[in-house]
Amino acid sequence: xxxxxxxxxxxxxxxxxxxxxxxxxxxxxxxxxxxxxxxxxxxxxxxxxxxxxxxxxxxxxxxxxxxxxxxxxxxxxxxxxxxxxxxxxxxxxxxxxxxxxxxxxxxxxxxxxxxxxxxxxxxxxxxxxxxxxxxxxxxxxxxxxxxxxxxxxxxxxxxxxxxxxxxxxxxxxxxxxxxxxxxxxxxxxxxxxxxxx
Amino acid sequence: xxxxxxxxxxxxxxxxxxxxxxxxxxxxxxxxxxxxxxxxxxxxxxxxxxxxxxxxxxxxxxxxxxxxxxxxxxxxxx
Numbered sequence: 001x002x003x004x005x006x007x008x009x010x011x012x013x014x015x016x017x018x019x020x021x022x023x024x025x026x027x028x029x030x031x032x033x034x035x036x037x038x039x040x041x042x043x044x045x046x047x048x049x050x051x052x053x054x055x056x057x058x059x060x061x062x063x064x065x066x067x068x069x070x071x072x073x074x075x076x077x078x079x080x081x082x083x084x085x086x087x088x089x090x091x092x093x094x095x096x097x098x099x100x101x102x103x104x105x106x107x108x109x110x111x112x113x114x115x116x117x118x119x120x121x122x123x124x125x126x127x128x129x130x131x132x133x134x135x136x137x138x139x140x141x142x143x144x145x146x147x148x149x150x151x152x153x154x155x156x157x158x159x160x161x162x163x164x165x166x167x168x169x170x171x172x173x174x175x176x177x178x179x180x181x182x183x184x185x186x187x188x189x190x191x192x193x194x195x196x197x
Numbered sequence: 198x199x200x201x202x203x204x205x206x207x208x209x210x211x212x213x214x215x216x217x218x219x220x221x222x223x224x225x226x227x228x229x230x231x232x233x234x235x236x237x238x239x240x241x242x243x244x245x246x247x248x249x250x251x252x253x254x255x256x257x258x259x260x261x262x263x264x265x266x267x268x269x270x271x272x273x274x275x
Binding site: 007010011014018019021022023026027032036039040043044047125128129132143144146147148152153168171172175178179 | 212213216217218245248249251252253254255256257258259260261263264265267268271272275
């Protein structure tokens with residue numbers, strides 16, 4: 001590839017993925033200005049290391065990995081909320097996970113099936129973002145990459161530098177934590193009532 | 198007649214199925230066969246699917262014009 005072709009390929013890749021990068025950056029940093037800085041800084045770093053892109057078909061996971069590494073080194077500390085310290089990383093928690101899936105999700109399912117489903121349809125957008133933003137970063141990142149951006153587990157593992165099995169367990173636990181948060185926000189629950197006042 | 202994998206096995210496969218991570222066509226067929234015959238698992242997968250779609254729709258953002266301009270200017274310097 002000539003330099004011109006490399007630049008054209010790189011610019012095309014950035015153009016295709018800039019919305020996805022910004023969406024993920026916004027939910028990771030939780031502020032639009034930091035998200036813009038993170039994306040711009042990541043594009044600059046990616047171009048500086050474009051020689052490390054061995055397979056052009058892997059452009060998306062490659063540039064997201066650079067963005068995630070940039071987030072960790074330059075933005076993570078600023079974005080951490082105190083509540084995150086109370087969560088573990090999903091390791092050694094299979095029993096806990098099974099309990100949450102079998103008990104809490106049943107409750108959520110009952111709620112989903114009843115007339116309050118209207119609440120889900122009308123109000124969940126705002127609450128969903130709040131619940132998503134409150135998730136510990138380890139779970140938020142996999143949900144954003146897999147659920148929102150459609151990365152495979154293998155691609156997500158590549159982006160985050162973790163094993164595919166860890167992506168799988170974080171997806172399960174992240175979804176369960178998200179459902180738990182939404183369940184606690186439903187009308188009539190102590191937390192939900194507090195939200196309405 | 199297809200073998201029914203049962204709810205416990207289905208729950209194990211729920212998220213892999215939703216995320217398109219099951220490659221084996223026979224495993225997909227067995228899972229879907231179970232959904233066809235189990236109201237509880239069918240409802241649960243519908244709820245999970247709806248939540249997944251809602252997350253996708255809600256968390257997607259277009260990049261702001263100011264960022265697109267900034268990146269375009271940045272790339273001109275490359």
